[in-house]
Amino acid sequence: MTTMDAAQTIRDRIADVTALRHQRTADPGLGSGVGRVKTLQARRFRGTYADLMGSPSFGPAAKFFLEELYSDSDYAARDQQFGRIAGTLQTMFPAAVVATAVALAVLHAQTEELDQAMGHHWTGSVASPAAAVAEPGIARQDAADAARYVAAWRAVGQRAQRELQLQRVLAMGTDLARLTRTPGLRMMLRMMRAPAHAAGMGALQQFLEAGFDTFGQLARQRGGVEQFLATIEAREHALMAALFDADRVTCETQLARTLGQAR
Secondary structure, three states: OOHHHHHHHHHHHHHHHHHHHHHHHHOHHHHHHHHHHHHHHHHHHHHHOHHHHOOOOOHHHHHHHHHHOOOOOOOHHHHHHHHHHHHHHHHHOOHHHHHHHHHHHHHHHHHHHHHHHHHHHHHOOOOOOHHHHHOOOOOHHHHHHHHHHHHHHHHHOOHHHHHHHHHHHHHHHHHHHHHOOOOOHHHHHHHHHHHHHHOOOHHHHHHHHHHHHHHHHHHOOOOHHHHHHHHHHHHHHHHHHHHHHOOHHHHHHHHHHHHHHOO
16 A cells, blocks of 8 residues: 555544544434444443453453443544544654554544444344343343443344455454554654654554553563454454344343443
8 A cells, every 4th residue: 555545544433433523423322332332342342341340451451442342432533633633644654663553543533333223223122132031130231231332233134245344353452463563663663752743643653652561561472462363353253153143132241241240
């Protein structure tokens, strides 16, 4: 991908995200629905990876994924920076870093599109919390949220897009680990901290430094990156299979139990 293509891709994807955000602003009900979906997904991630989050070896990487890829945070400020400085990325960062920034913008836009589709169905549906009947020990609110989430997921569908989203998440981890093997890059990032902030690239700089340090630490453990990403891939595939194909009550019960583990 040429520098011009990279810059335009970032601008286009950020424009897509901004348009979705404007739709949510114009429709408070949709905005609330998307917010509920994002909050539930972040809780689900914490529940699914509670063991990794508490691990000295994998905890930092799991926390990075939660905060940067599975979070319910508002990334509006980061998006504005990305869109504004897309054309000057190549003057401050190596090609491999620019490629990672492009991949992040593409993943972000895809995630927002899927979350918005989920938000539409969340707002317009009230699912019966079958999991509360199947397993009384589950909190009723977790059961109700799980039921609505499963209903929205199945209404949206898009299995191929969900698979692509997961592959992009895994590729992001692989790319960050690869960057840690670039000679002198960590020193370069440290030296660029002040110029990057002055140029309005603080959010990208923070993402790169956090990703570099997190996956650098993981890469120093023999097979650490591969084990971490394999765990993410296996668990996310299992979750997707349940959300698409499992008996509804079984799926809702499993999801509600996972939400409870994040309390």
